[in-house]
Amino acid sequence: MKTFGEHELRTQFIHVGERKIHIVENPDGTFTYQRDDVRVKILGGEHLSVLPAPAEGYGVKFLMVKLRERLAVPPGETVHGYLSAPVDVVVKAGNALIDRFIIGREKYALYGEHSIGIITRYHVSCFHEKEPDSLGVIKLAVRNPTKEWKLVERVVIPIRNSVMFYSDEKAYYPLIILTTKEPYEVNNTGNPPDGRLKATHRAEPLPNFRMGWWP
Amino acid sequence: MNIADFLRSELILGITVKGILEALVILVVTVVVGEIVKKLIIRASKETDLTWILNEDTAELIFKLFVLGGVIGALYPLGIMKYSLGPTTIGKLAFSVGFFYISYLIAKKSKDYLIQTKRGSEDRIKAKLFYYTFITVALFLALSFAGVMGELGALLAAAGITGIVLGFSSRTVVANFISGIFMYFDKPLQIGDAVQVGDVQGVVEDIRILSTRIRTWDGTLVRIPNEALFNSNIVNLKRYPARRVDVSVGIAYAEDAERAIDVILKTLDEMPLVLAEPEPKVYVESLGDSSVVLRVWAWAPSERWFDVRAEVVRRIKEALDEAEIEIPFPQRVNWFANELRVKIDGKRD
Numbered sequence: 068m069k070t071f072g073e074h075e076l077r078t079q080f081i082h083v084g085e086r087k088i089h090i091v092e093n094p095d096g097t098f099t100y101q102r103d104d105v106r107v108k109i110l111g112g113e114h115l116s117v118l119p120a121p122a123e124g125y126g127v128k129f130l131m132v133k134l135r136e137r138l139a140v141p142p143g144e145t146v147h148g149y150l151s152a153p154v155d156v157v158v159k160a161g162n163a164l165i166d167r168f169i170i171g172r173e174k175y176a177l178y179g180e181h182s183i184g185i186i187t188r189y190h191v192s193c194f195h196e197k198e199p200d201s202l203g204v205i206k207l208a209v210r211n212p213t214k215e216w217k218l219v220e221r222v223v224i225p226i227r228n229s230v231m232f233y234s235d236e237k238a239y240y241p242l243i244i245l246t247t248k249e250p251y252e253v254n255n256t257g258n259p260p261d262g263r264l265k266a267t268h269r270a271e272p273l274p275n276f277r278m279g280w281w282p
Numbered sequence: 283m284n285i286a287d288f289l290r291s292e293l294i295l296g297i298t299v300k301g302i303l304e305a306l307v308i309l310v311v312t313v314v315v316g317e318i319v320k321k322l323i324i325r326a327s328k329e330t331d332l333t334w335i336l337n338e339d340t341a342e343l344i345f346k347l348f349v350l351g352g353v354i355g356a357l358y359p360l361g362i363m364k365y366s367l368g369p370t371t372i373g374k375l376a377f378s379v380g381f382f383y384i385s386y387l388i389a390k391k392s393k394d395y396l397i398q399t400k401r402g403s404e405d406r407i408k409a410k411l412f413y414y415t416f417i418t419v420a421l422f423l424a425l426s427f428a429g430v431m432g433e434l435g436a437l438l439a440a441a442g443i444t445g446i447v448l449g450f451s452s453r454t455v456v457a458n459f460i461s462g463i464f465m466y467f468d469k470p471l472q473i474g475d476a477v478q479v480g481d482v483q484g485v486v487e488d489i490r491i492l493s494t495r496i497r498t499w500d501g502t503l504v505r506i507p508n509e510a511l512f513n514s515n516i517v518n519l520k521r522y523p524a525r526r527v528d529v530s531v532g533i534a535y536a537e538d539a540e541r542a543i544d545v546i547l548k549t550l551d552e553m554p555l556v557l558a559e560p561e562p563k564v565y566v567e568s569l570g571d572s573s574v575v576l577r578v579w580a581w582a583p584s585e586r587w588f589d590v591r592a593e594v595v596r597r598i599k600e601a602l603d604e605a606e607i608e609i610p611f612p613q614r615v616n617w618f619a620n621e622l623r624v625k626i627d628g629k630r631d
Contacts, residue, residue, distance in 0.1 A: 254328060
């Protein structure tokens with residue numbers, strides 16, 4: 068069943084994770100968008116876009132994914148894998164943003180020290196060798212250019228204004244590269260994890276994030 | 283009138299059309315170049331190990347440098363810079379102000395970087411010492427560029443004499459003014475901060491030369507003289523990213539405290555804005571007169587602290603009710619030294 072992308076304006080339900088969007092055609096030819104308590108009357112147009120957005124939640128700039136098992140990365144190696152990830156969803160009529168909501172468990176955490184840390188969106192995931200069955204997915208490359216073994220316990224990803232990619236059913240963050248040269252550095256490449264995916268928008272490159280409190 | 287005459291024609295205060303066009307060109311070119319350099323630095327930050335210097339902050343700083351240079355450069359063709367202002371000119375003054383501002387940004391960025399990378403308290407002091415030294419040197423250089431160093435000595439001597447006179451006549455005003463300057467550098471609070479000063483709690487609306495204005499939670503405006511503020515204990519409620527919610531909950535002595543702790547921890551885990559890290563803690567705080575008192579520590583984003591506190595209390599009550607864990611009223615068991623005799627009046631059928 069199609070979740071992300073353009074949906075024709077007609078009476079129908081659109082399922083996004085555990086949430087349900089209801090589009091109702093009114094007798095006067097207009098449409099009403101309903102989702103939980105949100106109601107918007109759409110006066111024209113033919114399509115509605117349901118797109119993934121970075122999991123900024125109430126307005127955070129970073130997503131911290133804590134690994135269920137820590138990774139031990141051999142020197143000089145690069146390992147590739149996948150993480151499950153939370154996503155937000157935006158709904159647009161034309162260019163107008165008519166709704167934004169959160170899918171799945173919403174949780175936040177402090178990354179770093181009490182005085183100069185940052186509030187991040189928080190998610191716990193396994194490091195999967197294959198793409199997980201979750202709605203949101205991160206493709207992660209862990210690069211260890213040093214001559215020592217390195218441990219990875221969490222990845223803190225800059226997500227504010229990040230581009231997202233999507234298929235009909237799933238949402239993908241751009242390819243994320245974690246370099247374990249101290250301090251660990253996270254690069255939101257802005258590149259698609261898979262060439263067949265569609266992008267939500269054309270985005271500027273995001274600055275790398277130096278994980279001051281590693282691993 | 284041909285084009286050359288039109289360009290040379292004066293509009294106001296000696297400003298010509300040509301001057302305005304030149305100023306616009308300088309301004310546009312510097313802003314565009316600044317924007318390009320900013321993007322190049324952000325792009326470079328992704329491909330270099332030198333992220334301590336090549337990062338978004340540096341890009342923003344360089345952009346500001348270009349804009350400032352553009353604004354100062356644009357004022358020259360307008361002829362404004364040649365006007366004298368006492369012993370100096372507006373041009374020299376603008377240059378020295380710009381120089382000081384950029385020095386301030388560089389010093390602040392360096393201090394933040396030093397504090398971030400070296401986290402000992404001694405390193406913090408060194409970083410601050412570096413910051414104030416840099417700022418002081420920059421201030422004297424700026425004054426030198428402005429061409430007022432010669433006058434500064436005379437000014438200070440005059441200020442000394444004037445200060446004595448003023449000190450007696452307007453001590454409060456001067457004290458407020460000086461406190462305002464110290465507060466600007468000390469930065470115990472900023473506009474928009476949620477603070478508590480003495481009995482007053484609210485959001486800082488404005489920081490002026492002589493006073494600071496705080497909008498209290500109930501919507502009144504309180505003006506606090508800067509001297510009083512500077513000498514007060516200022517509690518900044520949102521300075522740090524996370525703030526702890528502390529709640530005490532009493533449960534009946536008959537209840538299983540361990541089970542109650544599990545119920546509360548589960549409830550906190552289900553609340554999005556109760557931070558997963560630092561982890562919430564629930565422990566038995568004391569054995570009270572009427573109840574076993576549990577203490578709840580839950581961290582929340584500072585800007586959402588009040589909402590989280592209200593919700594924590596409400597949801598803990600709901601969760602304990604649902605788990606049929608009694609939150610008792612105050613109660614007392616009385617023992618009487620002598621046996622009580624009860625006399626019942628009334629007729630018996």
